[in-house]
Amino acid sequence: MAHEKEEQRTVPQDAVTEARTPSSDYVKGLSSAEAKKRLERDGPNEVPEKKQHYVLRFLKKFWGLSAWMIELIALLSIVLHKTTDLVVALLLLLVNAVLSFIQEQRSSAAVAALRRQLNVSVRVLRGGGWSTMPARALVSGDVVRVRAGDFVPADMQVVDGVLRVDQSALTGESREIERTAGDTLYGGATIRRGEGTGIVVATGVHTYFGRTTELVASAHPKLHVEEVIARVVRWLLIIVGTLVAVTLVVSYVKGLPLLDTLPIALVLLMSAVPVALPVMFTVSMALGSMELSRQGVLITQLSGIEDAATMDVLCIDKTGTLTMNQLSLKLVQPQPGFSEDDVLHVAALASNEANADPIDLAFLHAVAGRMQAMTSATTLSFQPFSAATRRTEAVVALNGRTMRCVKGALRTVGESAGLQDEVIQQLESQAKTEAAKGERVLAVAKAECEGPLQLVGLAYLYDAPRPDSGRLIAELRHLGIKVKMLTGDALPVARAIGGTLGLGTIVRVPELHNKVPGTEERPADVTEGVDGYAEVFPEDKFLVVKRLQESGHVVGMTGDGVNDAPALRQAEVGIAVSGASDVAKGAASAVLTHEGLVDIIDLVRSGRAIYQRVLTWIVNKVSRTILKAGFVVVAFLVTGQFVISALGMVLLVFMTDFVKIALSTDRVRPSQKPETWNIVPLVWVAVVLGFLMLVEALALLAYGWHRFALVAGGGRLQTFAFQTLLFFGLFSIISVRERRAFWASRPSLLLMVAIIVDALFGMFIGFHGLAELRPLPPTLSMLILAYTGVLVLGPNDVLKASLTARAEGKLGNERSS
Incomplete structure (x- = not known):
C-alpha cells in the first residue's frame, strides 16, 4: 500500500486542481464549448509516434544478403572494368531498394490508417448526457466511465467505484492493484474488475508516463511462410553452392583466370537468393490488408x-x-401482489445506462417513456453483475425513501429473498420451458428501506x-x-x-x-x-x-x-x-x-489467395534455380565455356524479379479446404519441372551449337543462352501460376503486362544486342521463343497438372487426417 500511495503523490497537482474546478461538473460534465477550448489548448489525447528518418530506412534497403550479393557483383565489375555489368548491377540494386521502400511506405500508411480506425472509444459525460467518443477527444476535466475490459484512456482520478487495475503494461508488475475514490488511474492501465467513474486530470503528452499505451498489436511476428521459404532457399543455396564449387575447381584445373569465373559464380549464388521476395510479399500482404479493410x-x-x-x-x-446482441424483453411474469410495471420498474432501477450493458439497456428501453418515476430516482450505489454474485444491485432514493433493487440469476435472487427451495424449484421448472426456446430468465426483487428482499417477478429476455x-x-x-x-x-x-x-x-x-x-x-x-x-x-x-x-x-x-x-x-x-x-x-x-460473421469469410479467402501466390513463387523459384544453375554449370563442364555472361545473368535476375513482384496481384483460385505449409509434395513437382526444363534447354543449346555455330559467333552464344533461360522462365510463370491447365484462368492485367514487357525486351536484345550480348538472326530468336513456349505450355504443362493433382491429393489426405 505504501508503494501505491507514493504513486498517487506523483500525479501533477495542477492537473488535479483543474479537474476539481466548477467547470468539471460531476453531474453534467463539461460543456461542449469548454471541452473544445481545452482541446485547442492541450491538444488531442495522443502522443505523436516517433518514426525513423526516411533516409535511414531507405539506406537499410542496401543491407542484407541479397543486396550484398549484388554489391559484390558491382565491386567485381569495377575490378574487371566491365562498365555495362556495373551499370546493370547498380540498376538492379536501386530498383529493388526503391520498390521495397515504396511498398514499405504504403504499408506504414495502411497500418497508420488501421490504427486510427482502432482508436479506443470511451464513455464520457458531456452537457448532462452520456455519449461514446474516441479517446483522443478527451480533455482534462472530462467525466469518464470505465469498467472491466477497458483500457484507461488518460490519467484519471477516481470519483466513485471500486476497481481492480492491471498496470503491467506500464510497470511490468502483473499484480492487480485496487483503486477507489480519490486514487489515480494511469493511462494505459487495464480495468480487470469492477467499474467506476473518474475525472480526467491529464491527457496525451501531459500524462504521467508521457504517452498512451499501444492499443493495437503492431509487432510483426515471424511468419510460417517465411520459415518455409527460408528452408527452401537454404536447400537451393546448398545445391547451387555445390555446383559453384564444382565450377571453381574445374576452372582452377583448366587454368582459367579466377576473376573471369567469380562473377558467374556469384550470380549463380544470387539466383538462389530470394531477391524479389521481400517486395513481392510486402505488396501481396499490403494489397490483401487494404482489400480486407475495405471489406470491414x-x-x-x-x-x-x-x-x-x-x-x-x-x-x-x-x-x-x-x-444480434440486442436483448429484448419478451415476457414478464409478476409475482402475486405485483404488476408487470413493478417488475420493469425495479429491473430498470437496478440498471446503469453508462455501462451500455445489453441486459441493462433491454430494461431501460422497455420502460422508456412509460414511467416518469424513473426520472426522479437517484442512484446512491450500484454493484454491477459479476460471476461471483450472479446479480446486479442498486440502492436508490425515490420519493423520499430508500429502496434496494436487485436483478440476477433465479436461484441466487430467490435464495436472497428467502424463498423455500421447493418454490425455487417450481419457478425453475416454469423457466425451463421458456429457456428451451432460447430465452434467458432473470429474477427481479426489491426491499423497502431496511426491509426484507421480496421477489417481484421474472423477466424473460431473448437475443435472436x-x-x-x-x-x-x-x-x-x-x-x-x-x-x-x-x-x-x-x-x-x-x-x-x-x-x-x-x-x-x-x-x-x-x-x-x-x-x-x-x-x-x-x-x-x-x-x-x-x-x-x-x-x-x-x-x-x-x-x-x-x-x-x-x-x-x-x-x-x-x-x-x-x-x-x-x-x-x-x-x-x-x-x-x-x-x-x-x-x-x-x-x-x-x-x-461489421456485425456478424460475413467478414470472416473474406478473411479466410484472402488468406488462401495470398497462400496460393506465395506457393506459385516457391514452385517457380525452385524450378527456375535448378534450370539456371544447372544450365550454366553443365554447359561449362561439357564445353569448357561459360555460355552466359555475368551481364546476361544479372539481366535475368532483374527482369524475372520484375515479373515475380507482379505475381502479388495475380488472379488466384482460393482452395475450398484449409491450406497446409507442409508443401514438400509441391516442391518435388517444382524439382521435376526444373530438371525437365534443364534437359530441354541443354538439348536446344546442343542443337544451336552445331546448327548455328554459336561458339564462333563472338557473343551470340551468350545471347542464345540468355534468351533460352528468359523465355523458359516467362512461360513457366504462366504455367505454374495455375494448378490446372494454364488456360483455366487468366493472369492479372499487371502480371500479363510484366510478362509481355519482359518478352519484348528479350526479343529486342536478340535483334539488336546489348554490350557483349551480340544480335542473333531473327529466325533464331523466334525459334527459341516457339521452342520454349510449345514445350512449357504443352507437354510440361500437362505433366505439371498431373503431378500437382497428385501432390494436392496427398496434401488433402493430410488435412483430413
Whole structure:
C-alpha cells in the first residue's frame, strides 16, 4: 500500500486542481464549448509516434544478403572494368531498394490508417448526457466511465467505484492493484474488475508516463511462410553452392583466370537468393490488408492473414456474433401482489445506462417513456453483475425513501429473498420451458428501506440469432472449417440457439474436464465431436483452444470482452468482433468492423489467395534455380565455356524479379479446404519441372551449337543462352501460376503486362544486342521463343497438372487426417 500511495503523490497537482474546478461538473460534465477550448489548448489525447528518418530506412534497403550479393557483383565489375555489368548491377540494386521502400511506405500508411480506425472509444459525460467518443477527444476535466475490459484512456482520478487495475503494461508488475475514490488511474492501465467513474486530470503528452499505451498489436511476428521459404532457399543455396564449387575447381584445373569465373559464380549464388521476395510479399500482404479493410476486416498482425489460410476450426462466441446482441424483453411474469410495471420498474432501477450493458439497456428501453418515476430516482450505489454474485444491485432514493433493487440469476435472487427451495424449484421448472426456446430468465426483487428482499417477478429476455448466421456457418463448413459455438448460457438456451443455426451436439463445459474412467486421460473427441459448449467461463474458452491446438488444429477464436482475451491471444487467428472491448482488440490479430460473421469469410479467402501466390513463387523459384544453375554449370563442364555472361545473368535476375513482384496481384483460385505449409509434395513437382526444363534447354543449346555455330559467333552464344533461360522462365510463370491447365484462368492485367514487357525486351536484345550480348538472326530468336513456349505450355504443362493433382491429393489426405 505504501508503494501505491507514493504513486498517487506523483500525479501533477495542477492537473488535479483543474479537474476539481466548477467547470468539471460531476453531474453534467463539461460543456461542449469548454471541452473544445481545452482541446485547442492541450491538444488531442495522443502522443505523436516517433518514426525513423526516411533516409535511414531507405539506406537499410542496401543491407542484407541479397543486396550484398549484388554489391559484390558491382565491386567485381569495377575490378574487371566491365562498365555495362556495373551499370546493370547498380540498376538492379536501386530498383529493388526503391520498390521495397515504396511498398514499405504504403504499408506504414495502411497500418497508420488501421490504427486510427482502432482508436479506443470511451464513455464520457458531456452537457448532462452520456455519449461514446474516441479517446483522443478527451480533455482534462472530462467525466469518464470505465469498467472491466477497458483500457484507461488518460490519467484519471477516481470519483466513485471500486476497481481492480492491471498496470503491467506500464510497470511490468502483473499484480492487480485496487483503486477507489480519490486514487489515480494511469493511462494505459487495464480495468480487470469492477467499474467506476473518474475525472480526467491529464491527457496525451501531459500524462504521467508521457504517452498512451499501444492499443493495437503492431509487432510483426515471424511468419510460417517465411520459415518455409527460408528452408527452401537454404536447400537451393546448398545445391547451387555445390555446383559453384564444382565450377571453381574445374576452372582452377583448366587454368582459367579466377576473376573471369567469380562473377558467374556469384550470380549463380544470387539466383538462389530470394531477391524479389521481400517486395513481392510486402505488396501481396499490403494489397490483401487494404482489400480486407475495405471489406470491414482490420488486420493488426500480419500473421492473421497467413494463419487464416490454414485455419480449420473456428470457435465462435455466441453473443453478438451469432446473435444480434440486442436483448429484448419478451415476457414478464409478476409475482402475486405485483404488476408487470413493478417488475420493469425495479429491473430498470437496478440498471446503469453508462455501462451500455445489453441486459441493462433491454430494461431501460422497455420502460422508456412509460414511467416518469424513473426520472426522479437517484442512484446512491450500484454493484454491477459479476460471476461471483450472479446479480446486479442498486440502492436508490425515490420519493423520499430508500429502496434496494436487485436483478440476477433465479436461484441466487430467490435464495436472497428467502424463498423455500421447493418454490425455487417450481419457478425453475416454469423457466425451463421458456429457456428451451432460447430465452434467458432473470429474477427481479426489491426491499423497502431496511426491509426484507421480496421477489417481484421474472423477466424473460431473448437475443435472436442473426438472419445470416445459419447461412454463414454453412459457408464456413463448405470451406472446410469446423464451427464450434461457445456461450455462457445454460444448456437449454444454448441448444435452442444451436438448433436454429444448424449446430448439432451442444454439451455443458464440464465435459471438457471429465476423464476416461480409470485413467488420467480425457476422451480424444471431447473437442472433436461436439459443435459447441454451454455454461462456458473464460478459462474454459482458453482450454478449448489449447485442446484443439494439441490435436493438431489451427484454431480461430472470436470474442468481444476482456474475458475472451486469453483465448484470442492463444488462438492462431484471434478475431475481435464488432464492438469488442479494447482488451479484446489488443489481443486479436484481426478486428471486424461489421456485425456478424460475413467478414470472416473474406478473411479466410484472402488468406488462401495470398497462400496460393506465395506457393506459385516457391514452385517457380525452385524450378527456375535448378534450370539456371544447372544450365550454366553443365554447359561449362561439357564445353569448357561459360555460355552466359555475368551481364546476361544479372539481366535475368532483374527482369524475372520484375515479373515475380507482379505475381502479388495475380488472379488466384482460393482452395475450398484449409491450406497446409507442409508443401514438400509441391516442391518435388517444382524439382521435376526444373530438371525437365534443364534437359530441354541443354538439348536446344546442343542443337544451336552445331546448327548455328554459336561458339564462333563472338557473343551470340551468350545471347542464345540468355534468351533460352528468359523465355523458359516467362512461360513457366504462366504455367505454374495455375494448378490446372494454364488456360483455366487468366493472369492479372499487371502480371500479363510484366510478362509481355519482359518478352519484348528479350526479343529486342536478340535483334539488336546489348554490350557483349551480340544480335542473333531473327529466325533464331523466334525459334527459341516457339521452342520454349510449345514445350512449357504443352507437354510440361500437362505433366505439371498431373503431378500437382497428385501432390494436392496427398496434401488433402493430410488435412483430413
